Amino acid sequence: MCDDWVALTRACEEQPVYLAVLDLFAFGAMALEPLRHLKRRFPRLATVAYVACPPERARDLFDAGRAGVDALVIADRDDEPSVMSDILERAAARSIATLVRDRLSHVRPTARDAALVAVTRAHARLTTESLARSVALSRRMLAKQLERATLPSPQRLLTWGRLVVAAHMLEDPNRSADGVALALHFPSGSAFRNTCQRYLHATPSEIRQAGGADMVIRAMLSDQAPERSRLEAAAAD
Structure with a gap:
């Protein structure tokens, strides 16, 4: 204190x-x-x-x-502990959005706002429809805006948003992968690890060692390069 x-x-x-x-x-x-x-x-x-x-x-x-x-x-x-815990987790997600905003300063506001929503509301169970609604676009128009900005598709963007926040949480050495999975409503710790492998070709421990949220944000922006590890692509930037 x-x-x-x-x-x-x-x-x-x-x-x-x-x-x-x-x-x-x-x-x-x-x-x-x-x-x-x-x-x-x-x-x-x-x-x-x-x-x-x-x-x-x-x-x-x-x-x-x-x-x-x-x-x-x-x-x-x-x-109430559960209420306060939820508020604190959401606050941490909002703080990391500053990095995303800075990295996307050059893209259209609607595409940037969609990425920010995916991060700041990573604890919510967003759908592509609710994501599009949050930036006042149809799902089809949102997909076009993201494509023009060379950002991931709406569905992938939602997953990337959760991974960015997960990586930020993993920067705390006392956080376990299972705890992160629970906080972000992954079905299980295994489901979270599988998502890390599918999107980043890395384990939660490797994400932590590679730089956490900053590295995952770079990987998100290189989502058009599936032929090599996202972390390798991000490290090369």
Whole structure:
């Protein structure tokens, strides 16, 4: 536990911190500049605000979202362990979307948005139809937009989104492949491992060693090269 922003920053510098739960009102009025500074220094750090939510704080929470908070845990409402766990997992997925957004800055907004949805909603059971609906396109038009952007087809993109988030979770050495499979609703640990082999020709351990999410994002963008290992293709970039 960190008592102030200085201690939190030091912890992020010295340890592999992936997610921070913050009391934004610990010192009275909410101060957002330290939060912005933290997000600039550690863009992949997922931040979750733990707050009480009286009506007078509604605007503060809106500002917190703009400053980079990835999710909110509302005191006395979201304290149930299963609920809080789900919120934290989703926040971590949103934080990794920054990498995807940066890599796809050159493509059409609709194709980029579809890729971001596939990542940020990797915990949901999305279908190609719901993915298309989320970017206000028909499935056929979405497929065309992705093809023009040289991105995977809608169905493959959904799987890639789950693999990106899975790889990010695997960056934590305490995460097991079975735990990742459970969090992302794979039918089983074996199904998750089979998907890793089919898409990346690699085991979860090899994905972790190869760089985790960053490497899988590169592999996703080289999905047009099935004749060799995705990890090899990504490493060559």
